[in-house]
Amino acid sequence: MAGQMFKNKGKIRFHLLIIGLLVFTMLGTTAILTSVALKSQTNTLTESTLQSNFEGARNLNVAMNMLLDSMQRSLGSAGKYIADNDLTLEQSSNFLSTMLSGQRSFNSVVIFDESGVIRSSTPESAGLREGKINTPAASKALKDRKPFVSEPYMDSKGQLTVMISHPLFDRTKQYRGFIAGFIYLQELNVFSDIFNHAIRSQKGSYAYVVDRSGKLMFNPDKGRIGEVPDAEELQAQFMKDKGRTATIDVNSQAYLAGYVAIPNIGWGVVFQSPATAVDEAMRSLIISQLKVVIPLFGVLVAVSLWVAQKVTHPFKLLTATARSIFVGERITDPPFTNHWNYEAHHLARAMMRAFGGLQDQADQMSEEARTDKLTGLANRLALDERLSKWMSEGLNWSLLILDIDHFKSVNDTFGHKTGDETLLHLARILESQTRDEDLVCRFGGEEFVIVMPSQSLLAGRQLAERIRKKVESTVSPTGKPITVSIGLASYPEHGDNFNQVFEMADLAMYNAKRDGRNLTKSADDYQHEVV
Incomplete structure (x- = not known):
């Protein structure tokens, strides 16, 4: 016993080695997979949040573009009405009130003449004094004489304002001034209505808009309107068409922001969520x-x-x-x-x-089990395996069954050796007439089967006729041509499985023999005979 123990000293028992390796492998694999999975899931959640925020920003961008276009059209329609009805600019106040009373597009609407002097406004409580307005926005509208959206600026009342204008022309295309709609950013306005529906879609998420300089125009916190955030990287991206990035808000909290620029006016729409949401x-x-x-x-x-x-x-x-x-x-x-x-x-x-x-x-x-020993063609086992594969792949196929006419008389007249040579003769013809992807099988006795993957019944009939004509015109080992009767059917037109399709093709083949042999018949010809 002592000698046995001495001999075993320092040896590693096989079952302990297997157990140790198994536990080590499980622990190591679990740790690696967990680490990879967590990293992947973090990246996925981050990308998903960025994509979601980008989609939110893009939707807001579309809404704002449609709204700006609608507002420009509204101002253009007002100008056209004034021109078509030969209204003086001073007479337009009542019209503006009537036309715009049902809309919430602007906080106020003002008409300026070609000198920049206010001629009418609505509502009259807008607080604008009559006289010439020398703001940069008004000056640009007068100079360009085309539709215009201004940068945010402080008006005479000290409120941050955006002006949207459209030129006025009379019937003779003479410039008369412009009509301007004003949006007061620190009051309820049409844009704030949109953002009130968009913000807070999830905990901590919100949307805002910045102008070309990065100044906040619309923000859930009205006290921050007009403020310039610290996210320089984000602001730099606004001049691009679209994108995603991570940014830092002014309170140094990390945010995942999706943004889209409005190129024609230089604004940027941002939809962001706190990065802590991913954590x-x-x-x-x-x-x-x-x-x-x-x-x-x-x-x-x-x-x-x-x-x-x-x-x-x-x-x-x-x-x-x-x-x-x-x-x-x-x-x-x-x-x-x-x-x-x-x-x-x-x-x-x-x-x-x-x-x-x-x-x-x-x-x-295995090869011998799948090959017919006499002809070298595939046998029933190979046929079953190939059909199982094709049907699992969802392939359609056409099936031809060939039977040598009067083959018994060949054996009786010329002997079984010549009969075997005749079978081999037919096998070589079948191989020469079929495609590489077709499966040619000896099904038993003098019966052969051809399966054509991805081929229609018409293609099957064409092949059958080529084979039939080739056989009847080629001298066989008997010293003269033999003939074959052929039946064909297709999957899935004539059955849900091989047995059903085979039965239909077999019936067609027997109908070919009944009608005189050396014929090709399809399941369509006699489908009504199937019970």
């Missing part, structure tokens, strides 16, 4: 995963230990068996091992040698 989502996800993973891992470890014990015991027996097979001995006693890798060493040698020979034999037997 919170990941934290919740990790906790929920750990609640599942930890118990599952414990169960897997316990099961793995039990499986390892079970696996290693027969492995030792297999090793002893492999050694006995290798040296040609009978197994009478359990194997005796005194080397830590003894089992694996002998098992590998025996198994590789045995496997090589067995595999060669298996391959040869």
